[in-house]
Amino acid sequence: xxxxxxxxxxxxxxxxxxxxxxxxxxxxxxxxxxxxxxxxxxxxxxxxxxxxxxxxxxxxxxxxxxxxxxxxxxxxxxxxxxxxxxxxxxxxxxxxxxxxxxxxxxxxxxxxxxxxxxxxxxxxxxxxxxxxxxxxxxxxxxxxxxxxxxxxxxxxxxxxxxxxxxxxxxxxxxxxxxxxxxxxxxxxxxxxxxxxxxxxxxxxxxxxxxxxxxxxxxxxxxxxxxxxxxxxxxxxxxxxxxxxxxxxxxxxxxxxxxxxxxxxxxxxxxxxx
Ligand code: AMP
Ligand code: MN
Ligand code: MN
Ligand code: MN
Numbered sequence: 001x002x003x004x005x006x007x008x009x010x011x012x013x014x015x016x017x018x019x020x021x022x023x024x025x026x027x028x029x030x031x032x033x034x035x036x037x038x039x040x041x042x043x044x045x046x047x048x049x050x051x052x053x054x055x056x057x058x059x060x061x062x063x064x065x066x067x068x069x070x071x072x073x074x075x076x077x078x079x080x081x082x083x084x085x086x087x088x089x090x091x092x093x094x095x096x097x098x099x100x101x102x103x104x105x106x107x108x109x110x111x112x113x114x115x116x117x118x119x120x121x122x123x124x125x126x127x128x129x130x131x132x133x134x135x136x137x138x139x140x141x142x143x144x145x146x147x148x149x150x151x152x153x154x155x156x157x158x159x160x161x162x163x164x165x166x167x168x169x170x171x172x173x174x175x176x177x178x179x180x181x182x183x184x185x186x187x188x189x190x191x192x193x194x195x196x197x198x199x200x201x202x203x204x205x206x207x208x209x210x211x212x213x214x215x216x217x218x219x220x221x222x223x224x225x226x227x228x229x230x231x232x233x234x235x236x237x238x239x240x241x242x243x244x245x246x247x248x249x250x251x252x253x254x255x256x257x258x259x260x261x262x263x264x265x266x267x268x269x270x271x272x273x
Contacts, residue, residue, distance in 0.1 A: 002257045003270060005034040005058060005077055006187065006218060006243025010125075011046070012037035013132040015248040018046040021256070024249070026055050028257035032270065034060035034077055034243070039093035040128050041081035058273065062187060063089060063173035064096075066164050067202060071157070072192065074173040077213070077241065078273045079182030089168075089176035094128065096166035101129045107160040108134065113143045131155045171209040178210050183272055185213035185241045189232070190225045203236045213239035213269045217259040230263040240266035
């Protein structure tokens with residue numbers, strides 16, 4: 001069985017439609033797929049009633065949240081996307097994204113970029129407005145050299161466009177997920193660039209708030225990171241999840257089904273589905 005429990009579509013900041021992603025996952029040999037778009041479950045409505053040729057869909061979402069003034073991502077797996085608690089979370093997040101986008105645009109305009117909100121909105125189309133949409137507009141308008149530069153100078157952690165004011169606390173997102181019958185999973189723990197003791201503090205707070213799992217494999221990562229995350233999941237009694245965090249076919253090193261084997265000592269999250 002190949003599981004990919006972290007992927008994105010163009011309902012958030014991914015490139016592919018839900019149908020295209022499902023097709024690509026099937027081609028790559030994925031047996032169980034979770035689409036975990038940022039703060040939306042729209043992809044599940046789009047795939048309602050579609051024949052997925054034996055592919056099992058595990059309903060999921062990736063919520064943006066804050067922990068100790070830092071942005072963190074909390075995945076909900078095996079949620080009921082139609083549950084009121086998820087609906088409440090999604091509408092809260094939509095409002096947060098709108099308010100945040102206005103503030104990001106204001107800051108980018110101060111930095112010399114005109115029409116940032118309309119430009120990003122146009123990039124997003126009907127998708128949830130997110131920082132990569134701003135980044136694309138910044139590149140297309142010649143304001144930034146590349147997406148990477150746009151994040152490095154303006155949108156990334158600690159930069160003016162990194163605004164967390166409206167995000168809920170980590171505990172709130174855990175409650176939405178638990179209330180809907182889902183499993184809260186801390187996304188990509190190695191991507192917050194925390195010291196070991198700070199990462200342990202995050203995991204302890206996560207468990208205290210009702211968190212149940214963590215990603216042990218997330219996108220491309222090296223052996224040392226995998227060993228560290230494996231050991232932490234065991235020490236903290238957390239279920240282990242894995243996923244590609246796939247966004248776009250342009251990144252050939254990150255694709256649906258890229259992880260095929262959970263470290264043997266871990267308790268896989270799917271044993272709790
Ligand atoms: P948002 O959900 O609006 O806060 O945007 C965060 C998203 O931006 C992440 O989920 C990534 O997909 C993307 N992202 C974050 N950092 C970078 C980066 N340095 N380069 C490209 N994309 C990034
Ligand atoms: Mn993303
Ligand atoms: Mn994430
Ligand atoms: Mn993600």
